[in-house]
Amino acid sequence: MAVCSSPGCVKSDGVEVSPFDPDAELVDVAHCATLAVARECALVLAAKGIVYSIVRNGDEWLLCVEPHQKPEASSELRAYFAEAPQNVPSPNPEPVLERVRFWSLSVVAWGMLMLSVLQAERSPDWEGRGILVSNAVISGGEWWRAVTALTLHGDVPHVLANLGSGLLFAGLLIPRFGQGVTWLFVLLSGALGNLCNAWLYMHEVHRSLGASTAVFGALGLLSGDALTAALAHSRGYSWWRWVLPLGAGLALLAYLGTGGQEDRHVDVLAHFWGFLMGLPLGLLGGFWRPRESAGQFGQTLCGCLAIGGIVGAWWLASALGTVG
Numbered sequence: 001m002a003v004c005s006s007p008g009c010v011k012s013d014g015v016e017v018s019p020f021d022p023d024a025e026l027v028d029v030a031h032c033a034t035l036a037v038a039r040e041c042a043l044v045l046a047a048k049g050i051v052y053s054i055v056r057n058g059d060e061w062l063l064c065v066e067p068h069q070k071p072e073a074s075s076e077l078r079a080y081f082a083e084a085p086q087n088v089p090s091p092n093p094e095p096v097l098e099r100v101r102f103w104s105l106s107v108v109a110w111g112m113l114m115l116s117v118l119q120a121e122r123s124p125d126w127e128g129r130g131i132l133v134s135n136a137v138i139s140g141g142e143w144w145r146a147v148t149a150l151t152l153h154g155d156v157p158h159v160l161a162n163l164g165s166g167l168l169f170a171g172l173l174i175p176r177f178g179q180g181v182t183w184l185f186v187l188l189s190g191a192l193g194n195l196c197n198a199w200l201y202m203h204e205v206h207r208s209l210g211a212s213t214a215v216f217g218a219l220g221l222l223s224g225d226a227l228t229a230a231l232a233h234s235r236g237y238s239w240w241r242w243v244l245p246l247g248a249g250l251a252l253l254a255y256l257g258t259g260g261q262e263d264r265h266v267d268v269l270a271h272f273w274g275f276l277m278g279l280p281l282g283l284l285g286g287f288w289r290p291r292e293s294a295g296q297f298g299q300t301l302c303g304c305l306a307i308g309g310i311v312g313a314w315w316l317a318s319a320l321g322t323v324g
Contacts, residue, residue, distance in 0.1 A: 026067075027065065027066075027070055029064065029074055031061070031063075033061075034061070037061075038054045042054060044080045050065060052073075101174075102171060112211065116156075119152055129318065130148035131145065131207055131208070132149035132207065133205065136322065137194075140322070142320075146194035146313075147194075147310060147313035151314075162212050162215055166215040170186060172222055173221055173222060176225055177221075177290050177291055178299045180298070180299035180301065180304075184306040185221055186221065186278075187309055188217075188277070189221060190217045193270060194213050196277065197267070197270045200273075213267075216278070223275075223282060225286040227286070
């Protein structure tokens with residue numbers, strides 16, 4: 001509970017306050033994201049004869065009342081905003097989330113580079129056991145190739161391109177989903193995209209490798225999350241407000257995922273499948289809000305599942321896989 005000081009005076013930014021007992025200590029009754037919402041709440045209290053003060057606190061605005069009036073003020077605010085839930089400030093504000101941490105970006109970058117070094121140092125069997133081969137996945141049951149192929153790359157520029165775009169997209173996802181859920185969803189979208197691509201080419205020998213399927217899966221996650229936010233606030237807006245995030249994602253997919261005319265080695269369909277698999281996962285994350293709801297244990301568990309999935313896939317490739 002925050003304590004609002006200096007009752008009875010004009011606060012910063014010229015916000016007026018209603019009169020208080022000069023000796024009263026004020027407490028916050030609502031945290032508001034904008035000054036406009038704070039003033040709207042203040043009008044509700046003023047209409048009931050409840051004196052108030054609006055105080056700026058960093059990026060938010062506190063609506064303060066005298067301690068003995070807090071229960072009545074909270075009740076009035078809840079009743080007022082029951083008909084307009086999209087504008088509700090928190091009458092009992094939850095603790096502010098801890099600062100977003102991005103240390104996993106460096107861990108993933110280091111891991112991809114180390115796997116690239118292993119790929120260069122090992123015999124061709126390393127790549128042969130991990131590359132996505134459509135008939136080996138569908139007919140041979142070597143489903144783990146959908147994961148191992150994400151860790152292999154054709155050359156150094158291929159690695160660097162996937163690192164740059166992949167870390168950028170993941171960095172945008174982490175503040176929304178948290179570190180563990182972000183990487184698990186990115187891995188799932190890439191692996192599912194590879195499985196769909198293998199199914200499409202099931203009647204021929206089609207080979208592909210690279211993390212780009214997961215990179216465009218991350219783009220699909222971003223589009224799905226943005227689409228969720230648009231749908232949640234779609235009341236009173238035209239249809240393009242929720243079509244726009246999907247269109248933006250598809251435009252980026254077309255621009256980044258098709259390669260140049262001179263590059264015939266780009267697996268465009270793998271990029272498309274990765275994006276398509278990431279889209280529903282992004283919708284799920286947008287509604288679930290895992291950064292707030294999963295907790296530290298859930299984030300750690302998801303991160304371990306992502307790492308374990310890669311390690312387990314390579315163990316199966318080494319123990320049971322054939323050289324594709």
